[in-house]
Every structure is written in C-alpha cells, then in structure tokens.
Amino acid sequence: MKRLEKKTLIKAAVFVALAAALVIVSQFLNNYYLQIVIYIFMFAYFASSWNILSGFAGQFSLGHAIFIGIGAYTSTILYTQFGISPWLGMLAGGVLAAGLGILIGLPCFKLQSTYFTLVTIALANIMLLVVQSVRSIGSIQINAAKGIMIPSVEGNNLAVMQFVDKKYYLYIICGLLAVCLAVCQWIKTSKMGYQLAAVANNQEAAESLCVNSRRLKLKAMAISAFMCAVGGSFYAQLIMVCNPARLFAEALSDKLAIVAMLGGKGLVFGPLSGALIVESISQFATAKFANIQGLNLAIYGIMLIVCIRFFPDGILPIIQKYVRKLFKKKERASK
Amino acid sequence: MYYETLILGLVMGCIYTATALGVNIIYGIMKIVNWASGSLLMISMFIVYGATTLLHMNPYLTLLIAIPVMFTFGYFFQHIVIRPLYLRERADSNPVGLLLVTAGLGIALENIMLMIFQSTPRSISMPISLTYVDIGFGRKLSLVKIIGAGIALVTVALLWFYMNRTYSGKALRATSQDREAAQLMGINVLKSYNVAFGLGCALCAIAGVIFATFYTITPAVGTTIGSKAFIILVLGGKGSIGGCLLAGLIIGLVEAFGGLFFDSYMSQIFCFAIFVLVLYFKPSGLFGKSRV
Numbered sequence: 357m358k359r360l361e362k363k364t365l366i367k368a369a370v371f372v373a374l375a376a377a378l379v380i381v382s383q384f385l386n387n388y389y390l391q392i393v394i395y396i397f398m399f400a401y402f403a404s405s406w407n408i409l410s411g412f413a414g415q416f417s418l419g420h421a422i423f424i425g426i427g428a429y430t431s432t433i434l435y436t437q438f439g440i441s442p443w444l445g446m447l448a449g450g451v452l453a454a455g456l457g458i459l460i461g462l463p464c465f466k467l468q469s470t471y472f473t474l475v476t477i478a479l480a481n482i483m484l485l486v487v488q489s490v491r492s493i494g495s496i497q498i499n500a501a502k503g504i505m506i507p508s509v510e511g512n513n514l515a516v517m518q519f520v521d522k523k524y525y526l527y528i529i530c531g532l533l534a535v536c537l538a539v540c541q542w543i544k545t546s547k548m549g550y551q552l553a554a555v556a557n558n559q560e561a562a563e564s565l566c567v568n569s570r571r572l573k574l575k576a577m578a579i580s581a582f583m584c585a586v587g588g589s590f591y592a593q594l595i596m597v598c599n600p601a602r603l604f605a606e607a608l609s610d611k612l613a614i615v616a617m618l619g620g621k622g623l624v625f626g627p628l629s630g631a632l633i634v635e636s637i638s639q640f641a642t643a644k645f646a647n648i649q650g651l652n653l654a655i656y657g658i659m660l661i662v663c664i665r666f667f668p669d670g671i672l673p674i675i676q677k678y679v680r681k682l683f684k685k686k687e688r689a690s691k
Numbered sequence: 692m693y694y695e696t697l698i699l700g701l702v703m704g705c706i707y708t709a710t711a712l713g714v715n716i717i718y719g720i721m722k723i724v725n726w727a728s729g730s731l732l733m734i735s736m737f738i739v740y741g742a743t744t745l746l747h748m749n750p751y752l753t754l755l756i757a758i759p760v761m762f763t764f765g766y767f768f769q770h771i772v773i774r775p776l777y778l779r780e781r782a783d784s785n786p787v788g789l790l791l792v793t794a795g796l797g798i799a800l801e802n803i804m805l806m807i808f809q810s811t812p813r814s815i816s817m818p819i820s821l822t823y824v825d826i827g828f829g830r831k832l833s834l835v836k837i838i839g840a841g842i843a844l845v846t847v848a849l850l851w852f853y854m855n856r857t858y859s860g861k862a863l864r865a866t867s868q869d870r871e872a873a874q875l876m877g878i879n880v881l882k883s884y885n886v887a888f889g890l891g892c893a894l895c896a897i898a899g900v901i902f903a904t905f906y907t908i909t910p911a912v913g914t915t916i917g918s919k920a921f922i923i924l925v926l927g928g929k930g931s932i933g934g935c936l937l938a939g940l941i942i943g944l945v946e947a948f949g950g951l952f953f954d955s956y957m958s959q960i961f962c963f964a965i966f967v968l969v970l971y972f973k974p975s976g977l978f979g980k981s982r983v
Binding site (some may be wrong): 371376416417426457463464467468469470471473475478479482485486488489503511607610613614617648650651652654656657658659660661664665668 | 720724729769776779787788790791792794795796797798799800801802803804805806809810844910918921925954956957959960963964966967970971974
C-alpha cells in the first residue's frame with residue numbers, strides 16, 4: 357500500500373515537473389517553433405482519441421477525419437454566424453460528433469474488421485464530397501470547397517480562443533491532451549477497458565462471457581468521436597479557417613492511424629510517443645526543406661512500412677523493454 | 692443524349708474494370724486489400740510519360756516496359772515486406788497491419804513522386820488523341836478511350852484464360868480456395884502469393900497505360916482513380932473476374948448518368964453510397980460467392 361502511494365507521488369511529481377518544464381520552455385520558443393510543438397501535441401491528442409476506438413476496441417477506423425471536421429465546422433459556424441464562443445462550440449461539436457459516431461456505429465459494427473475499415477474510408481469520402489459541394493444548409497453558410505474563414509480579433513482573447521501569442525494554444529492543447537490521456541488511462545484500467553480488450557481479441561469468446569460487445573463498441577466510438585471533434589474545434593481555431601480539403605481529408609485520417617500504430621496501438625501512451633517521434637521528425641524535416649512538396653507524408657509512409665515490418669507492436673513497447681533492462685542492470689549492480 | 696452517356700459510361704466502365712482487376716486478384720487470392728494500387732497506377736502512368744517523352748515510344752508500346760517493371764516490383768515487395776507479415780498475421784487473423792503496409796507504400800510512393808515531379812499536371816499528346824469517332828446517331832467519342840476500353844476487355848479475357856485454363860492460374864485459384872490443401876497438392880503457396888501480387892501490380896500497370904493516354908498525369912491522380920477500384924472490388928465480389936467487369940460497367944454508368952442528371956460531386960457521392968450499401972447488405976459483393 358505504502359509502495360503504491362510512493363509510486364503515485366512520483367508520478368504526480370513527474371507530471372508537475374513536465375508541466376513546469378513546458379511553461380518555462382514555451383517562454384523561450386518563438387512562434388515558429390511553438391507552432392511545430394503545437395502540431396506535435398495536437399496529433400498526439402488526435403491519435404490518442406483515435407486509439408480509444410481503434411486501439412482499445414480493435415475497430416480499425418480510417419475515417420476519423422469526419423469527426424475532426426464536424427467539430428471544426430460546428431464550432432466555427434456557431435462562432436461566425438451565431439456569435440457563440442468556440443469553447444461552447446467545442447462541446448456542441450463534440451456532442452454532435454458523438455451522436456454521428458453512434459449513428460455510424462449502429463449499422464457498421466456488425467461488419468468484419470476489414471469491411472469496417474473500408475466503410476469508414478468511404479464515409480469520410482462521402483462527407484468530404486458533401487461538404488465540398490454544399491454551399492449552405494438553410495440559412496447556414498458552408499461555402500462548399502472554399503471553406504469558412506474565422507474573422508480574427510486583436511490580441512490574446514481567451515473568450516473566443518484566439519491568441520497572437522502561440523504559447524496559449526500550446527497550453528490549451530496540452531491541457532486537452534492531459535485530459536485525453538487521463539480518460540484513456542481510466543478506460544484502460546476500468547472494467548470497460550478489460551471488456552474492450554476482450555472484444556478486440558476475440559469477439560465470440562467475449563460475448564460468450566456476457567460482454568455486450570455492440571454497446572461497448574458504441575461507447576468507445578462515442579468517446580473517441582467526442583474527443584476528436586473537440587480537437588477539431590481547436591484545430592480550426594489554430595489555423596483560423598475551415599477548409600474541407602484540409603479537415604475532411606483522407607490524409608488526415610491516415611495520419612492519425614499511422615501515428616498511433618507507430619507509437620503502439622492499444623497502449624495509453626503509445627500515440628503520444630508515436631507523435632513525439634514521427635511528427636517531430638516530419639515537422640522538422642518540412643521546416644528544414646520547406647520547398648520540397650510531399651516530404652512530410654513521404655516520411656510517414658516509409659516509416660509506416662519499416663515500422664510494421666520490423667516492430668509491429670509499435671515503438672513504445674521497445675523503449676519500455678530497454679528501460680526495464682536498464683533498471684534491472686542497476687538493481688543487479690546495487691545488489 | 693442518353694445514348695452518348697450510355698456509351699461513355701460503358702467505355703469508362705471497361706476502363707475502371709482494368710483498374711480494379713489488380714486489386715481484385717490480390718484480394719481474391721491473398722485476402723489483402725492492396726491500398727497502394729492507386730499509387731502503383733500513378734507510377735506506371737509516369738513510366739509511360741517518361742518512355743513517350745524521352746524515348747519517343749508509342750504510348751501503347753510502353754506496356755512492354757510498364758508491365759515487367761511493375762510485376763518485378765510487386766513480386767519483390769511481396770517477397771520482402773508482405774510475406775513475413777502475412778505469415779505472422781495468420782495467427783491473429785487481423786489483416787489491418789497488411790492494409791496499413793500497403794497504405795504506407797501508397798502514401799510513400801505518391802509523395803516521393805510529388806517531391807520529384809512537383810504537382811505540375813502533365814499529359815501525353817499523340818496524333819490520335821484528338822480524334823473522335825462516330826458511334827452512331829451522330830454522336831462522337833474520343834478514340835483513345837475506345838482503344839482503352841478495348842485493351843481493358845482484352846485484359847479481362849486474357850486474365851480469365853490465365854486463371855481458368857493454365858496450370859499456374861489454376862494453382863493460384865487453388866491457393867485462394869484452400870491454402871493447406873493446395874500445399875498438400877504440391878503447390879508452392881508462398882511463391883504463388885508472390886506471383887499473385889506481381890500480377891496485381893502488372894494489371895495496375897495496364898490500367899496506368901490506358902489512363903495515361905487520356906488523363907492528366909499528376910502524382911495525386913492515384914487517389915482519384917484508386918478509390919473507384921475499391922468500390923468495384925466490393926461491388927463485384929472478391930476474386931470473380933466476371934463480377935469485376937459487371938461492377939465496373941455499373942460504376943461507369945452510375946458515374947456517367949449521375950454526372951448528366953446532377954453534377955460530378957453527386958455522381959461520386961452515388962458511387963460511394965453504393966459502396967457503403969453493398970458492404971452493409973451484401974459484404975460478399977453483388978456477384979461474389981457468399982462467405983464460406
């Protein structure tokens with residue numbers, strides 16, 4: 357018992373130290389590098405939310421851009437046309453996306469794994485095409501392929517989530533990421549997490565033990581969609597424009613899956629480590645060679661092939677293994 | 692007007708069938724959704740472009756270059772990357788890793804080409820590219836598209852012949868039906884898989900040559916055409932060549948008439964909607980055998 361308390365204390369201390377380090381480091385970075393760091397954490401966040409459905413529940417989705425786009429569009433439309441703060445719009449988008457997620461999940465969860473993946477891809481494509489072709493729904497302007505610009509306000513305005521100083525964006529996304537990881541951790545260690553793992557491993561066996569797989573998957577889908585949509589609102593506020601080609605793109609959905617797969621899918625901190633490694637490499641490569649188009653995604657593709665070929669469980673388990681080995685050596689030495 | 696749309700739909704349907712054949716063969720035999728097929732098609736379009744501009748070859752003759760190159764590529768990609776994965780993933784019967792590997796290949800190829808060639812649109816000009824032939828009732832259709840449809844139909848016929856009448860084709864089909872039994876009959880299953888993947892890539896090359904003759908060549912072209920291939924794959928049912936042709940014709944017609952009555956966005960939405968509905972109500976495809 358005492359040992360456990362010590363462990364949680366250490367964890368809390370590490371957490372506080374990380375937060376402090378983040379605040380201090382963010383003071384010294386200029387907006388350009390801050391942007392890169394924000395992107396890294398944002399993809400960690402998206403991939404973590406993706407991980408709830410596709411990692412924990414084993415329902416491999418390649419259409420999560422739907423939820424990101426829904427979140428972004430909802431908060432932006434509410435803000436630009438009804439004057440509602442993006443903070444509320446974020447939640448509204450989240451609820452909307454969760455509802456849509458359940459609607460998608462109801463018929464689709466009966467499909468086999470590969471077919472489910474194909475359906476999500478097709479749905480994302482339909483969504484992209486619909487948004488690209490519709491100019492307005494009733495009195496709500498969507499502007500088809502042009503997208504919606506978010507009018508900028510001066511200075512740092514917390515109420516409308518617009519900051520000239522990028523470091524506030526960094527704080528927000530880190531807060532979101534922390535919440536997301538906490539939710540993941542909670543799911544993983546609760547009864548639901550074990551049931552989800554059982555369903556992901558062998559659905560028939562899980563069902564024979566009275567696990568309601570359908571409801572569980574729907575729950576996972578709703579949580580995952582909600583989180584993605586909240587992140588989507590943040591993304592829209594960050595880039596100040598809602599553009600279907602950017603928010604509903606297949607490349608975005610693929611990216612989430614790739615980041616999470618590389619880090620270690622089904623692990624709580626897998627997507628985070630994946631984003632830290634992959635996204636930082638690709639972002640800095642793009643920053644260094646800005647004139648070469650497509651470098652960013654080419655790196656993603658190659659890393660994906662190499663990763664699945666040589667370490668299919670992701671990077672995090674390997675790191676953990678080495679860390680454990682290191683500690684064991686130390687223990688032996690001290691003995 | 693309907694007549695012209697009908698013919699155009701049928702011609703495009705044949706051409707789409709050619710793009711879907713490669714995916715279909717690979718899925719039918721190995722149960723792998725080859726997500727890279729669009730990019731492979733794009734690569735072969737660039738091969739055609741290179742051969743016609745640098746070597747001044749006839750675009751149709753470049754088939755002789757594109758097919759062997761893509762076959763070799765597919766054969767060795769399967770041998771080096773997919774085979775170990777395949778052997779590993781048999782155990783947990785979750786082919787997502789394989790799907791992602793091919794997706795990764797697709798993304799990598801597309802973006803590497805984007806790095807090299809930028810997104811400048813290119814196209815091939817031939818003496819016959821602007822020729823239009825009379826198709827009756829005073830309507831005209833571009834000659835290259837008709838030739839393309841012809842090549843596609845010949846490919847379908849040859850592939851059917853290969854799969855049903857030759858020894859190695861029969862071996863491939865046996866492998867797809869029952870891996871263990873095929874192995875017991877003395878078929879080298881893993882080598883069959885290499886051949887199947889190579890064959891799938893070679894079929895992509897043929898489709899690439901057809902498209903290169905009338906389509907704009909950009910690194911992003913694969914995604915546009917490739918998504919059609921998956922719709923046809925699901926619609927036609929796995930591994931059935933005839934079903935693939937029928938599904939291709941259906942998609943061609945849906946696209947042509949959707950474009951006539953609505954706009955191009957709507958026709959694409961229709962295609963995807965059909966895809967989702969078929970997946971939901973009849974996952975084995977309209978013309979496929981039901982799941983065993």
